[in-house]
Amino acid sequence: MQFGIFTVGDIAPDPVTGHTQSEAERIANIVRIAQKADEVGLDVFALGEHHNPPFVPSSPTTLLAHIAALTEQIVLSTSVTLVTTNDPVKIAEDYAMLQHVAKGRLDLMVGRGNTVPVYPWFGKDIRQGVALALENYNLLHRLWREDVVDWEGTFRTPLQGFTSTPRPLDDVPPFVWHGSIRTPEIAEQAAYYGNGYFANHILAPNLHFKPLVDFYRARFAHYGHGTKEQAIVGLGGQAFIARRSQDAVETFRPYFESYPVFRGSSLDDYMERTPLTVGSPQQVIDKTLTFREGFGDYQRQLFAVDGLALPVEMALEQIELLGTEVVPVLRKEMAARRAPGVPEAPTHATLVRAKYGDAEPRQPRPNPNRGDNLSGASPYQDSDPAVTARFPQVV
Amino acid sequence: MTVATLHSNDPAEPESAVRIVVVSAGVSTPSSSRLLADRTAQKAVDLIQAAGGTATVGTVELGPLAVDIAQAIVSGHPGERLQEVFERLASADALIVSTPVYKAGVSGLFKSFADLLDNDLLIAKPVVLAATAGTSRHSMVVDEQMRPLFAFLRAIPAPTSLFAAPEDWGDADLGRRIARAATELVLLVRSGVGTAIADTAWTGYDHRFGGHATRAERSADDVDFSTDLMRLAAGGSL
Numbered sequence: 001m002q003f004g005i006f007t008v009g010d011i012a013p014d015p016v017t018g019h020t021q022s023e024a025e026r027i028a029n030i031v032r033i034a035q036k037a038d039e040v041g042l043d044v045f046a047l048g049e050h051h052n053p054p055f056v057p058s059s060p061t062t063l064l065a066h067i068a069a070l071t072e073q074i075v076l077s078t079s080v081t082l083v084t085t086n087d088p089v090k091i092a093e094d095y096a097m098l099q100h101v102a103k104g105r106l107d108l109m110v111g112r113g114n115t116v117p118v119y120p121w122f123g124k125d126i127r128q129g130v131a132l133a134l135e136n137y138n139l140l141h142r143l144w145r146e147d148v149v150d151w152e153g154t155f156r157t158p159l160q161g162f163t164s165t166p167r168p169l170d171d172v173p174p175f176v177w178h179g180s181i182r183t184p185e186i187a188e189q190a191a192y193y194g195n196g197y198f199a200n201h202i203l204a205p206n207l208h209f210k211p212l213v214d215f216y217r218a219r220f221a222h223y224g225h226g227t228k229e230q231a232i233v234g235l236g237g238q239a240f241i242a243r244r245s246q247d248a249v250e251t252f253r254p255y256f257e258s259y260p261v262f263r264g265s266s267l268d269d270y271m272e273r274t275p276l277t278v279g280s281p282q283q284v285i286d287k288t289l290t291f292r293e294g295f296g297d298y299q300r301q302l303f304a305v306d307g308l309a310l311p312v313e314m315a316l317e318q319i320e321l322l323g324t325e326v327v328p329v330l331r332k333e334m335a336a337r338r339a340p341g342v343p344e345a346p347t348h349a350t351l352v353r354a355k356y357g358d359a360e361p362r363q364p365r366p367n368p369n370r371g372d373n374l375s376g377a378s379p380y381q382d383s384d385p386a387v388t389a390r391f392p393q394v395v
Numbered sequence: 396m397t398v399a400t401l402h403s404n405d406p407a408e409p410e411s412a413v414r415i416v417v418v419s420a421g422v423s424t425p426s427s428s429r430l431l432a433d434r435t436a437q438k439a440v441d442l443i444q445a446a447g448g449t450a451t452v453g454t455v456e457l458g459p460l461a462v463d464i465a466q467a468i469v470s471g472h473p474g475e476r477l478q479e480v481f482e483r484l485a486s487a488d489a490l491i492v493s494t495p496v497y498k499a500g501v502s503g504l505f506k507s508f509a510d511l512l513d514n515d516l517l518i519a520k521p522v523v524l525a526a527t528a529g530t531s532r533h534s535m536v537v538d539e540q541m542r543p544l545f546a547f548l549r550a551i552p553a554p555t556s557l558f559a560a561p562e563d564w565g566d567a568d569l570g571r572r573i574a575r576a577a578t579e580l581v582l583l584v585r586s587g588v589g590t591a592i593a594d595t596a597w598t599g600y601d602h603r604f605g606g607h608a609t610r611a612e613r614s615a616d617d618v619d620f621s622t623d624l625m626r627l628a629a630g631g632s633l
Binding site: 204 | 604
């Protein structure tokens, strides 16, 4: 099972010191946080995408590429990549490039995004949000699996003989998770393709997402990818850890109480009702084990630990505690409880092995420039000659 | 006013009790909003019993839920006590909703509660709309504010709206209006038209997966996979 952290890169005034991080500071701190997560042996670092203050990660692939260069083993991911307002062609290109420079340490989570004005800023209509997400992912899926794509849909200009470059690393696309908080159609798409399904989980009552997770599991089985217990499920979580639980509560309370999302909520009530844990490592362990009891064996647990205006030193300490005291125990406990036959989350290495076995992975080499390879049926030396592209008619 | 026209559809067949739920946003003790709703409920029960049926009345006071309602509005997630209320409303055969008028409008508490209801929770549910105020100048609040709200919710408001200003409590006309509204409510329930509409046209309304409505989709077994979006989700096109 994978354990990691996810962040949306938010900035807010520190209620204790009054300090507000500059964008430059926050960006540098996100990099430190990711490096720390790598150092302490966490499996995943996921970065959100936002296009408005007070969030900094508008360009997750740029930041993740930088982080990839500074880390050794951690898998980089997103939470989420906006599959509605981004052109799926650009997602295919950007994330394939990122997958190359990260040497395969990459997957991504696609989601709709719920900030209303972002849609018109990018020329899209939020009322079409679900359809946009579904159609765009359908195209993205093909762009990473077919050298030459002819495509026509509702929301973007048609493609004729289009090749998304670079081809994914080893011609194996990054694994995709679909994030959704309310939409069965998104869970259905995840199930149809045998992709992962991620439930944000935090900010909502315990087990609020169980009907959607169960729906995804049932449909994963329906489409023949395995049993419903073998479906690839990820969950969010939120924790603030201190060795003594009363220290955790005392330190965290002002950050919780002054953060806009939680205004009007009581911390004690929130801990009781939602996946948030504020307490000792053991309390975080115990609470996380209840996630498994509620949702079944799952593959990926991401914790939100650096938001709410926490100073970076505190966030780094959280990651230290998570990596040294919480996750090692959770790995053991989860493994001990795991039913036989439940798979791990796919990684680049397991996907390469699944596709090629012991054979060498495909390494696409382009044909020389011959004048027509803006769009053509045989972009690579080993492209299937049987593939033909449908070109625009010239009259 | 006579209400002798009430007969069950089939007297030979014992009916299960009609479940009436009162929702009151009154906050005083005693509350005239609650009183208006209770008198309507009592009249409805009398009519049902006179026709050989049985009825139960449950009451939801919004005052004690004020903090839950406010928290649900800002967090987007109603707590357990509210979820329980939603389930009671969903399984009710008829509602009587009553609010005080504040500043020329329905009480904010009442509106906030209504804002939390799933859009499909009250589809085709018979409802008596009622309000009380300190002056008769507010008498149109029921028809101008509550009726559009329950139209949005696709409920079936009874034709007669109830409104009581202080002077109405000493006027027998209020009792007659209560009887008229209760009669309408009972006849709507007895006709079965609400249930028939919801049963027949359910898929034509907007729904939310995992909602509180009695017919809400809660698992893969309930979901309609023949929609355009579901086809798109499974690799199809629009």
